[in-house]
Amino acid sequence: xxxxxxxTWRVPPRxxxxxxxxxxxxxxxxxxxxxxFKVELTRWARDGMLARPSVHxxxxxxxxxxxxxxxxxxxxxAGLRLFHMHAEGMGLVIIATSTVAATVIGxxxxxxxxxxxxxxxxxxxxxxxxAWSALIPSYGLERSKTIAEWLVxxxxxxxxxxxxxxxxxxVAWSMISRRGARPAG
Amino acid sequence: MIRDNVRTVxxxxxxxxxxxxxxxxxxxxxxxxxxxxKPEIQRYxxxxxxxxxxxxGFSGSAEYDDEVRDRVIFTAEAGLSFFHLHGEGVGLVLFxxxxxxxAIVPGRRVRTVLYGLLTLGGLFPLGYLVYGAAxxxxxxxxxxxxxxxxxxxxxxxxxxxGLVGLWLAAARRRA
Numbered sequence: 091x092x093x094x095x096x097x098t099w100r101v102p103p104r105x106x107x108x109x110x111x112x113x114x115x116x117x118x119x120x121x122x123x124x125x126x127f128k129v130e131l132t133r134w135a136r137d138g139m140l141a142r143p144s145v146h147x148x149x150x151x152x153x154x155x156x157x158x159x160x161x162x163x164x165x166x167x168a169g170l171r172l173f174h175m176h177a178e179g180m181g182l183v184i185i186a187t188s189t190v191a192a193t194v195i196g197x198x199x200x201x202x203x204x205x206x207x208x209x210x211x212x213x214x215x216x217x218x219x220x221a222w223s224a225l226i227p228s229y230g231l232e233r234s235k236t237i238a239e240w241l242v243x244x245x246x247x248x249x250x251x252x253x254x255x256x257x258x259x260x261v262a263w264s265m266i267s268r269r270g271a272r273p274a275g
Numbered sequence: 276m277i278r279d280n281v282r283t284v285x286x287x288x289x290x291x292x293x294x295x296x297x298x299x300x301x302x303x304x305x306x307x308x309x310x311x312x313k314p315e316i317q318r319y320x321x322x323x324x325x326x327x328x329x330x331x332g333f334s335g336s337a338e339y340d341d342e343v344r345d346r347v348i349f350t351a352e353a354g355l356s357f358f359h360l361h362g363e364g365v366g367l368v369l370f371x372x373x374x375x376x377x378a379i380v381p382g383r384r385v386r387t388v389l390y391g392l393l394t395l396g397g398l399f400p401l402g403y404l405v406y407g408a409a410x411x412x413x414x415x416x417x418x419x420x421x422x423x424x425x426x427x428x429x430x431x432x433x434x435x436x437g438l439v440g441l442w443l444a445a446a447r448r449r450a
Contacts, residue, residue, distance in 0.1 A: 098283040099374070179363055183299060186370045190292055239310075247307055254300035261293045268289075 102188035106209045110184035113213045117177030124170050135166045138227025145230045169223030176216035184212040194264050204253050211249030218242030287373035291390050294397045295370040302362020320348045323411040330414040347415050354407025361400035369397035380444040389440050396434020402426035
């Protein structure tokens with residue numbers, strides 16, 4: 091094989107790249123907002139929790155309540171951080187994996203399905219962390235986690251994991267079939 | 276490379292792409308397992324610690340042994356957590372670095388060496404699986420020592436060497 095007929099990349103559809111870049115932008119904005127509006131966000135979450143004492147098990151004893159509020163605020167902050175981290179990472183994962191899918195998968199229907207799963211799964215999953223944080227003041231730690239888990243993390247995470255393993259299978263299959271097609275000698 | 280007025284970018288061999296994808300997929304799967312199977316993982320870790328009591332230096336004092344067990348379980352979970360984080364990160368590093376090698380490094384032999392170093396380094400996250408398993412089987416300090424010395428360090432050096440090689444090749448090309 092000469093340099094000129096070396097295998098090349100194919101670019102994924104434009105909407106995929108736009109979604110990926112949007113995810114990275116949202117992550118950057120989220121990270122910036124976390125730092126810039128830390129006090130306001132904490133105050134908002136704390137006020138929301140104080141407005142629903144029964145949801146958080148607040149008993150009216152300052153020593154006990156402060157510990158509960160602190161724990162919930164740590165989780166609230168963790169949710170925002172995890173959104174920031176995952177949205178950045180998954181944006182890059184979408185770009186990398188959809189490029190591979192566009193290049194390697196020959197069958198158009200399979201290619202479209204894998205790219206759609208990678209893109210929606212990758213962009214949707216990090217939103218679960220944002221939803222978790224936003225729901226903590228209203229629903230408490232456990233219930234907000236359960237809601238985020240079943241509405242966002244499980245469906246979108248599963249989509250990404252299934253699509254990634256399928257894509258790895260397609261790449262492996264492509265390697266095997268190319269090796270088989272190579273002329274002997 | 277210009278072909279029919281369409282600019283195309285060379286891609287790395289599929290074997291390299293496959294390793295990057297498998298690392299990403301393993302990283303994602305480990306993240307999901309950590310979240311969904313936490314109690315089962317902790318139970319398994321506690322059972323392995325009990326089966327290797329001598330390696331963990333249990334004294335027979337419940338208070339001391341509980342503290343040791345908690346610390347080892349925490350370390351094993353940290354190994355899994357590092358595996359999730361590094362699987363995602365190093366998978367992407369391998370993908371983008373090898374894509375750069377394919378696109379800008381002239382000379383097939385140099386490219387092959389860089390692919391080799393980067394792909395070997397792409398296996399670095401597996402060191403954290405070894406780390407998590409080894410602390411359960413051999414005790415915390417011995418397990419960490421084994422994983423760091425024999426897996427994480429050589430694979431980490433490989434990825435660093437590959438990235439330095441890519442940087443040098445890019446700088447040389449520019450000059």
